[in-house]
Amino acid sequence: xxxxxxxxxxxxxxxxxxxxxxxxxxxxxxxxxxxxxxxxxxxxxxxxxxxxxxxxxxxxxxxxxxxxxxxxxxxxxxxxxxxxxxxxxxxxxxxxxxxxxxxxxxxxxxxxxxxxxxxxxxxxxxxxxxxxxxxxxxxxxxx
Numbered sequence: 001x002x003x004x005x006x007x008x009x010x011x012x013x014x015x016x017x018x019x020x021x022x023x024x025x026x027x028x029x030x031x032x033x034x035x036x037x038x039x040x041x042x043x044x045x046x047x048x049x050x051x052x053x054x055x056x057x058x059x060x061x062x063x064x065x066x067x068x069x070x071x072x073x074x075x076x077x078x079x080x081x082x083x084x085x086x087x088x089x090x091x092x093x094x095x096x097x098x099x100x101x102x103x104x105x106x107x108x109x110x111x112x113x114x115x116x117x118x119x120x121x122x123x124x125x126x127x128x129x130x131x132x133x134x135x136x137x138x139x140x141x142x143x
Contacts, residue, residue, distance in 0.1 A: 001016075001018060001021045003048060003051055003052045003055060004016060004021065004032075004036070004048060004052070007040060007044065007047070007048040007051070008036075008039055008040060011039065011040040011044060013039035013040055014039075016032075016035065020032070020035075022142070025141075025142035029084070033045070036048065049089070053089050053090075053092065053093070054092070056092075056093045057092045057093050057096040058096070059093065059096075059097070061097045061098065069099075069102040070102075072102070073101075073102050078104050078105075078129045078131070079102055079103050079104060079105075080103060080104060080105035080106065080107065080125035080126070080128065080129055081094070081099070081103055081105070081106045081107070081125070082107045082116075082121035082122050082124070082125040082138075083106070083107070083108050083109070083121070084108075084109050084115040084116045084121065085108060085109060086108050086109055086110055087106055087107075087108035087110065087111075088108075090106075090108070091106075094106065104129065105125050105128040105129055107121050107124045107125045107128065109121075111124055112124055122136075122138055
C-alpha cells in the first residue's frame with residue numbers, strides 16, 4: 001500500500017485509499033492494475049510492482065505463524081500456498097521467510113484458468129497434496 005502511494009505521489013497522481021487497496025488483494029486485482037496504468041502508465045506500474053516484490057523480502061515472519069507451521073510440519077501435515085500472484089513474483093519472499101522449509105506446494109495464477117475468488121487455485125493445491133477438499137483448511141491473508 002505504501003509503495004503504491006509513494007509511486008503515485010512521485011508521478012503527481014492521487015494516492016489510493018486503504019479500502020480500495022484491500023478490495024484488490026486476493027484476486028486478479030484488475031481494478032487496481034487498470035487504475036495504476038491510467039494514473040502512471042504501464043512501465044511505471046511495472047517498476048512499482050518490482051519495488052513492492054523486492055521490499056517484501058525484508059518482511060519478518062510472524063512468530064505465531066512460524067510456530068503453527070512448525071507444529072504442522074512436526075505432525076506431517078502438508079501445507080500449500082494458493083496465490084493469485086505469479087509464482088516468480090512471490091518466490092523471493094517465500095525463500096526469505098524460509099517457507100520452503102514448510103510448504104510443499106505453491107500454485108500461482110499461471111497454473112490455473114481462474115484466480116480467486118474462483119476455487120480453482122485451492123482445488124489444484126489440494127489435488128497436488130493428494131487430499132480431499134473436505135480434509136483441508138484454508139487460511140486467507142486477505143478479505
